Amino acid sequence: MTEPMGLRERKKVRIREQIAATAIRMFLESGFDQVSITDIARAAEVSRRTLFAYFATKEDLVLQRIADHEDEPARTVLARRADQSPLDALREALLEALRRRDPNTGLNDDPDAMAFFQLISGTESLTVRLTRYIARGIDTLADALRENDFDPVTARLVAAQVMVVHRELAKMNQQHLANGQSAAARYPAAVRATNRAFDLLRDGLGSYPE
Numbered sequence: 001m002t003e004p005m006g007l008r009e010r011k012k013v014r015i016r017e018q019i020a021a022t023a024i025r026m027f028l029e030s031g032f033d034q035v036s037i038t039d040i041a042r043a044a045e046v047s048r049r050t051l052f053a054y055f056a057t058k059e060d061l062v063l064q065r066i067a068d069h070e071d072e073p074a075r076t077v078l079a080r081r082a083d084q085s086p087l088d089a090l091r092e093a094l095l096e097a098l099r100r101r102d103p104n105t106g107l108n109d110d111p112d113a114m115a116f117f118q119l120i121s122g123t124e125s126l127t128v129r130l131t132r133y134i135a136r137g138i139d140t141l142a143d144a145l146r147e148n149d150f151d152p153v154t155a156r157l158v159a160a161q162v163m164v165v166h167r168e169l170a171k172m173n174q175q176h177l178a179n180g181q182s183a184a185a186r187y188p189a190a191v192r193a194t195n196r197a198f199d200l201l202r203d204g205l206g207s208y209p210e
Contacts, residue, residue: 016054016064019044023061028115032062032123059129062120069104070133073162074140077148086148090162091198094169098190101183106173107190109183117174137163158201165197 022044026035037058041051055061073090080089097105103113120126138159145155172193176186 012054015046015050019046019051019054020061020064024116024119027062027119028112032058032119032126057129059126062116062126063129063133065116066104066130067133067136070137071140073137073159073166074144077141077144086145086150087158087162087198087202091194094166094194094198095191098187098194104170105190106170106177107183107186109177114174114177118178121174134163134167161201165201169193169197 019040023035023040026040026043037048037051040061041048044051055064060067072093076089076093077086080086084092094105098107101108103110103116106117108114120130138156141159141162142152142155145158146152150158169190173186173190176189177183
């Protein structure tokens with residue numbers, strides 16, 4: 001059973017969220033490269049030293065929202081029902097995330113969510129840094145699969161494919177929304193694409209094209 005978060009821990013979480021929210025607001029207003037760490041610390045009313053205690057790099061101020069979810073696929077596998085395969089659990093979780101318009105699926109047309117992903121896609125240092133988070137997601141998912149009797153090579157290859165599928169599906173959704181399609185209009189195609197992706201992961205390319 002998880003113990004309640006103490007006062008000190010809650011304060012640290014609030015400070016971290018305050019710094020990140022301030023930074024993202026400033027980046028969206030002025031551009032990532034135009035805002036300095038000093039500017040962010042001053043606006044968030046913390047010292048540079050405090051800021052760096054929570055975020056090692058300027059890029060982490062943006063990508064922490066994604067980093068907080070990097071081990072979700074691993075947790076999905078470890079928490080799945082006894083009658084579910086790992087891939088079925090991952091498919092179900094992603095379909096549920098699409099249904100609730102989780103921003104990490106790319107299927108969220110809230111202006112703030114769209115601006116956030118446009119900030120990432122339009123900033124080279126952020127897209128490069130994002131690959132590190134994806135790599136850590138692969139590591140944690142591969143570990144979870146090994147705990148579920150996958151051999152090490154298969155676990156690693158499946159984990160890599162799953163994480164790439166997640167990222168590519170999100171990018172597809174983001175692109176359609178950026179071109180003016182609403183999340184509601186995109187939803188049926190997003191579900192079909194997700195099911196197609198997991199069919200391929202399950203069966204390989206033997207049955208495609210048909």
